[in-house]
Amino acid sequence: MKLNQVLSIVNQVEKSKFISCLDRLCSDAAKNNKKLAKTIDNIDGQIKNASGSEITQLFNTVRDFFKESVKEQILMSSAQLNLLINLLSRDGNCVARISWIETLYAKEWKELSKLSKDLQNCIKQGSPESTFDRNKALKIYHACMSEAYFNDQKNNRDAKVTDDERSILNILANELELTTDECAAIEHLVDVIPETGVLDALNNLRDMGLVFVSKKRQEVFVPDEIVTLLNELQGKDLADKYILRILRTLTDAELSNALKAHGRKIRGISRAEKIQTIIHSGISGSKLLSDDIHNPEDTQNQRKERLKQLITDLEIDTDKLGTTLDERIGLIINSLSGATEKEFDCLSVSGFKQLLKTLEDHFPSMQAVLKEAFELEPTEIIDTEKLRSLSITPHDILYLLSNDEVKEVRDSMGLSKRGNPRFAILESFANATDKLIENYDLLARRDVNGLKDAGVEVIEADLGIKFEEVTKAILEVLELNIDEDLRKDLNTTKDKADIVISLSDNDIIIGEAKTCKNGDFAKYSTTSRQVKAYVNRAENQGKRVAQVLIIAPSFSDDFIESAEMDTEVNISLLEAHGLKLILDAFKSKRNPSFAPKLLTKGGLLKAELIAKNI
Known part of the structure; x- marks a missing residue:
């Protein structure tokens, strides 16, 4: 999950530690950095009042200073913090409940302790004087680690491994061809990591600005940008x-x-x-x-x-x-x-969902495979929205399967046996979405026979969901920010908006995708009650709804008139064939640019004029 997304989820108190760290670094760095000073001036010098995108921009500007500051603090901290950092920076652990992090920590501690005992036995066994083997390499590293840690006590200082000593130990480990887990286990022999106290350690990481802890959700968030930074600090x-x-x-x-x-x-x-x-x-x-x-x-x-x-x-x-x-x-x-962003873009929201469903049909244990590989809670239901929040792409999922398993899926789907089977599977789902987009108007009008004639197999019960998913895919091609995380936060079991488009940190467009089998779409009273409930919920959570966008095959005259006269919400209407016209115009341009404000004019939108303005 990107930093900007995390900032939109947590409240002001929960992000205060991160902002304080950033504020301090900006103040120090701005003295010698005119560009940064100007950036701070643009937000009146008050970082606490900055938007999520402005805070993200500031973080990217002072990232090197932030990294150096964190590095110094980690070196002065306990080995427990390093173990927790290793845990939180692993795939799938960037968004997790506090109780689950504690469970994972306990498991990690036991595995590390077991490896430490095994290595201790290897060190004690020793090696013949004339030979140099793995046991001797372990013994040398253990001796050097012990000296680096305890030598401070000779000068009446707290025992710790300094930055310089750590650099030398890293080179030594590399030359001795020791792995990261072996080095951590040997350090555990020298500086024993506590088995408990995870919550205190999490709070220490929060004070450093590395994690966000939501008390309401009882969840820990580590933004993608911080994960990358932590991996660099660990040498990954x-x-x-x-x-x-x-x-x-x-x-x-x-x-x-x-x-x-x-x-x-x-x-x-x-x-x-x-x-x-x-x-x-x-x-x-x-x-x-x-x-x-x-x-x-x-x-x-x-x-x-x-x-x-x-x-x-x-x-x-x-x-x-x-x-x-x-x-x-x-x-x-x-x-x-x-590769993450590019890989998410290769499949639409609909295509990603269909891929996951297909894999679950072939492998009923797919959910268990995902949970084991990415250390997710056993009770959690894994869907594509959850996977996106964890930055787990369609490619990542396919590589969890063995080469033989992937070929089995490819063959059962009747795909060509030439080339990389994983990419053949991905391409097939991308093509399926393209077919639905090409026949978007038929989908909107629930024309099952017309879709079959066009080579698209969709059961009638799924037409509404498919129309919603393909509408999102089209809006994504138009480079609009379809915010699935925010939609999930806004929706309840009763009120479920189809589409949420983020214009900025606080401004959004709420979208509804409506199919209609015969004639024009005419259910204004029902639809207006729905969208007004969505708008109220969004505004109660501090969002400003710039527009409500309703997409349907066509609208009755009464529906159009009622929408134009509604004084409670701003409503724009867009016919399905009109959205397809806009998409075609966008694709035909060499350097297309689609402004979201074109959807906020109100009333029945004129797709032909919008297409000309792309």
């Missing part, structure tokens, strides 16, 4: 879900190479176990791609050629492959880490 160049994509693409021999490079067992270990072991080990993406997956005798050219094939297998779109190994590694890492 790729999130686990992207490491998984790379591993799914590798051969069994390459997976074994990665395990051997870090002294892990490979005999009798299944492919699935190999993948999970590598992910949980915390091996960096760059290390994996530069050394671990290759045979020791492979030349630089052989390694570069392997990465070239990997770029093709991952279908990374690039103009230049890079001439060096490091350039190709950088290309893969940068492409994957910046």
Whole structure:
């Protein structure tokens, strides 16, 4: 969930710590940064009065200062905070109930303690003096960690690992080829992490401006921008879900190479176990791609050629492959880490929902797979809105399935066996949405036979939902901000708006998508009661409803007149074929620009004129 979205959910008190941290950094940085000083002046120098988008802009401006400040505070804090940071920055944990975070922490603590005991036994076993093996590497790192931690006590200071010492230990771990989880477990032997006190640790992170804690919801929010920053501080160049994509693409021999490079067992270990072991080990993406997956005798050219094939297998779109190994590694890492927005855009809201439903039909355990992979609560129902809030894309879901499972889905859908099966599945759902958009007017008029003739199979009971979903898809193409998170917050079991378009932090358009089988849409009294209930609920939550937009196949004269004369709400009417006309005009332009204010004129909108103004 983006920072701007989190700021719109939490109240002023709950975001006060973050704003205080930002205010302090802005004051210090503005003294030597004219651009930042001007930005602050534009909001009258009062960050606490700034909008969510302005606060996000300020954060991006002082991000480097924020990162340095957080780094210093974490180094001065306990090892417990580092364990919690590692937990909160993992895929799927950026929005979670406090009680669930406590559960995950307890599980993580037990696993870390178990690994610590195993490594302690390895250290005690030792190695022959003439050999250098994993046990000796563990012993050396343990000795250095102990010295780094306890040497402060010689000078009558609190024991801790300083920034300089941490940098040296990181280099040592890399040269000894120890994984992140092994380093954390050895540190746990030296500086034992408390098993309890998670709430206090969360409050410490909140005071640093790293998390938002909602008392009303009893939830913790970590914005995507903060997650990225925390990963950088931990030395993670790729999130686990992207490491998984790379591993799914590798051969069994390459997976074994990665395990051997870090002294892990490979005999009798299944492919699935190999993948999970590598992910949980915390091996960096760059290390994996530069050394671990290759045979020791492979030349630089052989390694570069392997990465070239990997770029093709991952279908990374690039103009230049890079001439060096490091350039190709950088290309893969940068492409994957910046893929989220693009991947959400590849499927409409409707397409994403249909993909998830199809996968659940093929794999009844899909919900359990998602919960296990992304550490979600067992009782939680996972839908596409929840996945979007966790920044889990359609690509992420498909890569949870093994290569054989994905091919099974592809074959059952009757898709071509050429190319990457995951991308073939995604393309099929994108095409299905395109077909519905092409036949948008038939969908609006509930013309089942016309849709069948056009090659679109939709059962009559689903026509209303499909029309709503395709309407959202069209508005998304027009680059309007369809705010599913806000819609979910505004809706109740009784009042459920179809569409919410965010114009700014507080200004919105509420949309209703209405199908009609015979004649013009004429139910004004029922529709007006609905939209007025939505408007009242939105205004009670501090939102300003700039317009209500009703989309239908066509409207009766009485409906149009009633809408124009209504003094309680501002209502715009748009016919379905008119919205399709606007979409076609938008797509035909080289540099199209659609202003939301074109939908706020009131009364029956003239689609032809709007299309000309794009």
